[in-house]
Amino acid sequence: MKLAEISIKRPSLVIVLFTLLTLGGLLSYSMMGYELIPKFETNMVTISTVYPGASPSEVETSVTRKIEDAVGSLENVKKVEASSYENLSVVMVVLNAGADVDYALNDAQRKVNAILADLPDDVKAPSLNKFSLDDLPIITMSISSDKLNNKELYDLLDKKIEPIFSRVNGVAQVDLVGGQEREIQVNIDDKKLQGYGLSIGEVQQVILTSNLDFPTGSLKTRVNKSTIRLSGKYKSVEEMSNLVVSNKNGAQVRLSDVATVFDAQKDVEKLARFNQFPTILMQVKKQSDANAVAVSESVQKTIDKVVKDYSAQGINLKIVNDTTTFTLDSANHVIFDLFLAIVLVAIIMLLFLHSVRNAFIVMVSIPASLIAAFIGMYLMGYTLNLMSLLGLSLVVGILVDDAIVVLENIYRHMEMGKSKIRAAYDGAAEIGFTVVAITLVIVVVFLPIAMSTGLVANILAQFCVTVVIATLLSLLASFTIIPWLSSRFGKLQHLTGKNAFEKFILWFEKQLDNFTHWITGLLEWSLRTTFRRVFTVAVTFVVLILSFMLVKFGFIGSEFFPKTDRGQFLVQMELPKDATIEKTNQITLEVEKFLRKDKDVVDLITTVGQQSTGFGGAQATTYQSEVQVNLTDKSERSESTDIKSAKVKRALEEKFTGVEFKTAPIGIMGAENAPIEMVVTAPDNATAVKEATRILNLLKKVPGAVDAELSTDTGNPEVQVNLDRDKMASLGLNLSSVGQAMQTAFNGNTDGKFKAGEYEYDINIRFADNSRKSIEDVKNLIFTNSQGQQIRLSQFADVKMGSGPSLLERRDKSPSVKVKAKAVGRPVGDVANEWANQFMDGKDKPAGVDYIWSGDMENQQEGFGTLGIALLAAIVLVYLVMVSLYDSFVYPFVVLFSIPLAMIGVMLILALTGNSLNIFTMLGMIMLIGLVAKNAILIVDFTNARKAAGVNTHDALIQANHARLRPILMTTIAMIFGMLPIALANGAGAEMNKGLAWVIIGGLTSSLFLTLIIVPIVYSLTESVIRFFYRLFGWNDEKVDYEAEMKADYVHKELSEDGYTPKHLD
Helix, strand or coil: CHHHHHHHHCHHHHHHHHHHHHHHHHHHHHHCCECCCCCCCCCEEEEEEECCCCCHHHHHHHHHHHHHHHHCCCCCEEEEEEEEECCEEEEEEEECCCCCHHHHHHHHHHHHHHCHHHCCCCCCCCEEECCCCCCCCCEEEEEEECCCCHHHHHHHHHHHHHHHHHCCCCEEEEEEECCCCEEEEEEECHHHHHHHCCCHHHHHHHHHHCCCEEEEEEEECCCCEEEEEEECCCCCHHHHHCCEEEEECCEEEEHHHHEEEEEEECCCCCEEEECCEEEEEEEEEECCCCCHHHHHHHHHHHHHHHHHHCHHHCEEEEEEEECHHHHHHHHHHHHHHHHHHHHHHHHHHHHHHCCHHHHHHHHCHHHHHHHHHHHHHHHCCCCECHHHHHHHHHHHHHHHHHHHHHHHHHHHHHHCCCCHHHHHHHHHHHHHHHHHHHHHHHHHHHHHHHHCCCHHHHHHHHHHHHHHHHHHHHHHHHHHHHHHHHHHHCCCCCCCCCCHHHHHHHHHHHHHHHHHHHHHHHHHHHHCCHHHHHHHHHHHHHHHHHHHHHHHCCCCCECCCCCCCCCEEEEEEECCCCCCHHHHHHHHHHHHHHHHCCCCEEEEEEEECCCCCCCHHHCCCCCEEEEEEEECCHHHCCCCHHHHHHHHHHHHHHHCCCCEEEEEEEECCEECCCCEEEEEECCCHHHHHHHHHHHHHHHHCCCCEEEEEECCCCCEEEEEEEECHHHHHHCCCCHHHHHHHHHHHHCCEEEEEEEECCEEEEEEEEECHHHCCCHHHHHCCEEECCCCCEEEHHHCEEEEEEEECCEEEEECCEEEEEEEEEECCCCHHHHHHHHHCCCCCCCCCCCCCEEEEEHHHHHHHHHHHHHHHHHHHHHHHHHHHHHHHHCCCCHHHHHHCHHHHHHHHHHHHHHHHCCCECHHHHHHHHHHHHHHHHHHHHHHHHHHHHHHCCCCHHHHHHHHHHHHHHHHHHHHHHHHHHHHHHHCCCCCCHHHHHHHHHHHHHHHHHHHHHHHHHHHHHHHHHHHHHHHHHHHCCCCCCCCCHHHHHCCCCCCCCECCCCCCECCCC
């Protein structure tokens, strides 16, 4: 043990080393950013394309499929999901873990550009983004102004302020909700048009061709040159009104004769309110690879700047929702738990080590290792998030382990009468190899997760690597700081009970003694006969099987992520499809009033005409609205957000009929809209819908499943116009002129622009509101043919009401439909599995239909798969470390036997505390492998040492139990107390860590009792079995002393001249 020797001889080296590590750690800490969870968003590229006026089926055939084909050949694609809405196509390309998003984005852009010519002419250019449309905005601001009216405020925001926020580093998109853009409206009266014998196409042509600037050349003399510019653009609304649109037979018809021209705002599509007051909301979404806290800080600096720069306009910007406050709260809570854990561990040390001096020697290794660990975290590019901070708090109990084992051994040597310096050296040297082994066991357990890829690895790797770094540093501290401090300040203290503290310690020691004798008595009883040994192991095995039955019988559920209570949920409303924005708004106002009455509600953020989930703010849907409800802190209310939102939904459904309500709690991953999600793909849409409806009905019968629905809606009311082409041709009309005239009349034409100051606004030419109310207005639309005859649409077309889909979906180029639901009162995995068991066997499955899990279940399957493999890999690695420690392939099995013993406690405590099997509780189990194996190693190691000294197996086991009980008890209790603050925490984000902490507490408690008895029994059984085989095959079980053999004496023989062949001497 060179390290111990150097640190005793030259402590200045130790001081310098740890000073450097501490300074480096503090510097690294100050440079690390905050995050809620390590960045793990699935990398994706979203391509959205607007095709004005097109139905979903038209969008799918003309746009979606072409884009899908174009991006189908990208590298590293996991899946392609495409959705076609009214006027909009969205293609989401989800990439594999580890794929380069920026490269994929450029590649997709190139491929989309190559097919632009194949898309219909009216299609707007596709926009590509690297964020998911399901991402919730990280910051929502409410904006008002004391001095500007609505139109001016929107103009200022749209043209000046929004671009400032879009330029902030890491911002992907800024959406304005509420408020409308300025627009010049030309509302044409169809009756007057007929009176003057004009068609809408003629009027449109005149308006557009009269709004041009012409550079018409220049005048030139020998000395100077000036340009001639004909300016024909409209300067005012009056000038437009006076425009002559027809000059037949000398009678002038002006635009004001057939239409009214307004300087107005675009039709209201979306409205926003904050706490029932109308406002304009600005929603900031981040890029998928940006750090939310950093973006939030930059946005807040920008807000201050904007408010200062636009103080003349009286702009007020108020942040109404910032998701990152939760992040910082969570981080602070974990840091608090960390300090609490350190204090508790210090108290335990004091009890076991009898003096403040000894407790201090051990406790020094905690800050030394923790602070230095930040260096490793910073170099790995980690942030301070729930995972890495949780790693640090959990590691507190592990950090003192090595120090305790080394210190205990040094004191054992001092008891033998050695000086403190000699004891420090001998004690550290003697136990060095064992300490390295128990540390390695903990380290190797985490390696498989740290090395794997995928969603789970991204979330948990930071936790694992943080624990590994801190544990290795504590190993360094226990071989440097502990021997150095013991050699200078070590002192045996014999308690006399002279004060209250010593009296308490003596009482504690007495209890500890009683416990040790009780455990030893139990062990001696069990070891006495072979029957008792086998019986004890058998009983334990039965208990183990029973504890796993808890999962089978539904006492322990499974889910991907534990539910977190952020105190926010969404109330989403959907009215019948033909509802106008005014109708939707009226109902939403009443819902807000109803929600306001609840004493737990703090803020209401309302958007009418859009919902944040699905395709986000990409497009207005007048029949939908959403209220985000922010509740008081969970310590001040009696119900969790989950239960609250379910109750609110029920109350709203009773009060408002004809409105479909959904509530979605907002968790760590955004709105938990539908954790249960199954994609049904089929050769054609009809089959997909039919099959999805069948399994939807099965899902509705599963207890715990609520809000079960299909992703596609039918029943979008539409007027279907079927042309008779022969009649149309005989009347002298063609399809393109008919289509364009209809588009202008009912959708408007915004090709013309009105210039005002430095900006241009749309000129929207269309029928006035009262000319586009009923199906009769469509039938009576007038067209003029080349002979000047007026023809009605109903003369050559059949016009009738019908309904069509409002959304068509595809998954990997096949038509698909999603079946979605939420789980309330039961873990997601349980509900999903019970449902899937009813149809996954495929008995009633039509040909060509496939079922694919999506959402939480897809993650859960991937995640549990990864963790299952990591669990096995951890056990194999622990075994290999122990083979190298014991130079035997059999004894490590004895140690491995302690692992299932911990699982008894794990299952029991999960069932008792109501936690489910999720990625965190599974991580706890992996962590336990290392912690529990460590206790068994201490016992087996000591037994082997005693046997080598010539003691028989039975006595060696009893002595090992006696001698090693104290360090085992100490490290286990330290670890359990280190976990308690986390297990009992109630702060922001605590729900995630609770399960993990409980698993470790349960596992350590059960293994503490069982390891001390079962491991020695299994050891003696193994020994008996080995002896039996040696006798059976007549082997010699005497060990070869290789060290002696390597230096054994021999009789020298002469070799011949060639130096090899012996001389044949008789």
